[in-house]
Amino acid sequence: MTLNCFLKTTALAALTAAGGMANAQDVTLRIQTHYATEHPSGKLAAQFADDIETMSGGEIAIEIFFSSSVVASTETFDAAINGILDCDMTSGAYQTGKNPAFQFVGDIMGGYDTPWQQLSWLYYGGGYDAAQELYNAQGMQLIGWWLYGQESLSSAKPIAGFEDLKGWKFRSPPGMETEIFQELGASPIVMDFTEIFTALETGIIDGADASGLYNNVGLGLYDIVKHATYPGFHSMPSDHLACNKDVWDGLSEKHRRIIDTAMQKLTLHTALSNEKKNAEAAAELTAAGVTLYDWSAEDRAEFRKAAQTTWDRWATKTPEAAALVKSHKAYLGQLGLLASD
Structure with missing residues (x-):
């Protein structure tokens, strides 16, 4: 090798090394989710992490703690506030004890019919700014939602309309739903959640609000009960990605854009994949003798009216709750989904 060739090769190696140093990992985000690694949502979360690491060229590393392995699911938000974690990938609905307004970013019951409508409130209906005030007051930054669509009620007896709800004993999560x-x-x-199967099996309850149809199949609910609502109408929970605000503000604009883009991809594929899986589950359950009930427009309106009456009571609890209820009602009115008196 000539001296000239050697110098060129050495210079190229030095530039390559310098470029490698410039692209070296400089951010690590510790994120906890309540989903397990083998759960469909857990797999999507893992893809979300891989997307960020790939798009950033390795500058951002994502360490996901599955199955709430660091702290309890309901404590994830505080763990991010206090620096034990950087971000919370569970649900805003867990934080109604801090402020009842979190109900209206976690599960807007009796509101939107589809995930696309609910997401359009967040991105195009003023929802993001309204919700951000709530999160920022806690020292957190809302990055986005991932939601899988309407949940299905499961029942040991027919549940064809709101009249069938009279006296119906069912498992409910705490909060506004009850x-x-x-x-x-x-x-x-x-x-x-872990007590549902045994309670159905022993007849303590007649039914359950657990999850979407596909997830309910995985829980084994339809081995016991043979009735369900589908498509659902009552509950469409949105899980969030929320990060410690100081951590988020400390990221470069480039890194924030990458994370936001990956989050929007996660949102899209969560809704799309669950729509497909729910449809497949519906076909299999129907063939197996499970009766599925698609509530009429009139019965849905009756439920929406009851739900939005309850919203008004919750709106009196805090100014933040009032602001979010006002925002949802304004947007639902535009969509023609506001309950009439």
Whole structure:
């Protein structure tokens, strides 16, 4: 090798090394989710992390803690506030104890019919700014949502319309849902998610609000009960990605854009994949003798009316709750989904 050739090769190696140093990982984000690695949503979260690492050229590393392995699911938000984690990938609905307004970013019951409508409120209906005030007051930054669509009610008896709710004993999560269903004559029983199967099996409850149709199949609910609502109408929970605001503000604009883009991809594929899986589950359940009920427009309107009456009570709890209810109502009115008196 000539001296000239050697110098060129050495210079190229030095430039390559310098470029490698410039692209070296300089951000690590610790994120906790309540989903397990093998759960469909857990797999999508893993893809989300890979997308960020790939798009950033390795400048951002994402460390995801699955199955709430660091702290309990409901404590994830505080863990991010206090620096134990950087971001929370669970649900805003877990934080209603901090402020009832979190109900209206976690599960806007009786509101939107589709995930696309709910997401359009966030991105195009003023929702992002309204919600951001709530998060920022806690020292957190809302990055985005990932939601899988309407949940299905499962029942041991027919549940064809709101009249069938009278006296219906079912598992309910805590919070606003119990008030709505009580107003319609049902008997919601708050119990942990893990207790549903045994409670159905022993007849303690007649049914359950657990998850979407596909997920309910995975839980084995339809081995016990043979009735379900589909497509659902009552609940469409949105999981969030929320990060410690100081951590988020400390990222470069480039890194924030990458994370936001990856989040929007996660949002799209969460809704799309669950729509496909729910449709497949519906066909399989129908063939297996499970009866699925698509509530009429009139019965849906009755439920929406009861839900939005409950919203108004919750709106009196804090100014932030009032602001979010006002925002949702304005946008639902534009979509023609606001309950009429």
